[in-house]
Amino acid sequence: MAHKKKTPDPIPMPQNRPQRVERSEPVERCGHIDQPLLLLTMLLLCMGLICLFSASYANAYAYQGGNSTYFIFRQGIFAAAGVVVMLVLSKMDYHKLHYWAIPALLIAMLVMATIKIPGLKNYWVTINKATRWIQIPGLGTFQPSELAKVAVILSFSSLAAIFGKKKMHTLRWGILPFMFIIGIFAVEMLWEKHLSGTLIIAAIGMVIIYFAGANLFWFGLGGIGVAAAGIWYVRTQEYAMTRIKVWLDPFIDPMGAGYQGVQSQLAIGSGGLFGLGLGQSRQKHLYLPEPANDVIFAVWCEELGFVGAVVLVAVFALLIWRGYHIALNASDRFGTLLAAGITTQIAVQTFLNLGVTTGLLPVTGASLPFFSYGGTALLIQLAEMGILLAISRDMPAPREG
Secondary structure, three states: OOOOOOOOOOOOOOOOOOOOOOOOOOEEOOOOOOHHHHHHHHHHHHHHHHHHHHHHHHHHHHOOOOOOOOEEEEEEEEHHHHHHHHHHHHHHHHHHHHHHHHHHHHHHHHHHHHOOOOHHHHHHEEEEEEEEEEEOOOOOOHHHHOOOOHHHHHHHHHHHHHHHHHHOHHHHOHHHHHHHHHHHHHHEEEEEEOOHHHHHHHHHHHHHHHOOOHHHHHHHHHHHHHHHHHHHHHHOOOHHHHHHHHHHHHHHHOOOOHHHHHHHHHHHHHHHHOOOOOOOOOOOOOOOOOOOOOHHHHHHHHHHHHHHHHHHHHHHHHHHHHHHHHHHHOHHHHHHHHHHHHHHHHHEEEEHHHHHHHOOOOOOOOOOOOOOEEEHHHHHHHHHHHHHHHHOOOOOOOOOO
């Protein structure tokens, strides 16, 4: 009688084998703000206030009736208010900013267009042949380009999140609407002779479009178009060409267009390795033009030297790295684009300011975040840090093990 072939016993499975998950579990959120970002922001704010007082008291004493604390007192008020705003915004649901995106865009466009409206033009203030500020009775001056930067970040992030990755990969949805918005702001800012603001807004917009998944071919064509428009503008505007010439050699007009570049380089060179000491700058005593604004980094270098400059650049680099870290780990598309836009604004503005002060770039008039005098700008920057902190609070919590 033939024996039946014995069927082998089934191979025993390990008892600790992971079971198949039939339903995805809800993602656990971090629940707390990014402490490194908060510490870096507060560190830069404190460094900026100290540097501003040192850089501004000579000018304040000379031009503000002997009140050497004129600039630091006003900046301190906005700094305190900005910290409160930052902490409040860090606790909010940043998704509600979707509702403010388009209204902020329209308001920014209308405010900047008032420079061409008869009657309202009288409220605009011209400084050094550039009309970039609006006089608000009882409150001082306000630079509308700061509002435009926020409007571009909010609107671009909101629109790109709504369109989705598939639409953003097309020319019709992923490039043309955004280039149109950048073009409107570029025209309005060039009315003000505000080239640095145009560059910053263009850079913010391009980075958000890139993060949103724009087709690289169309993205490249858009970038070439922006660059071509910038070259055309520089070549056709006399003041822009003058800045290029004095950038290449500021000593061709050391007492005119090249004065700022010459004095900035003298201040930086005087600092040496360790600087002259905090508060001991000589160039800030009515030699440096606007030492509390565009060239405040030169005062920092003169007083704290090369070592102090490296420390400052390192702190900014850490802040920018932390911002992009939050962008790449945000819980949703809108948070990623919003964080990337805010971080790009800080990064580009810092790069332009340091490049201009050290002579690596032509004079553009970009302020140094958290350092340059300007209460409204500081308040907006701290508010943006609050939005970044809110995005970090909603990041997925790290897994154990």
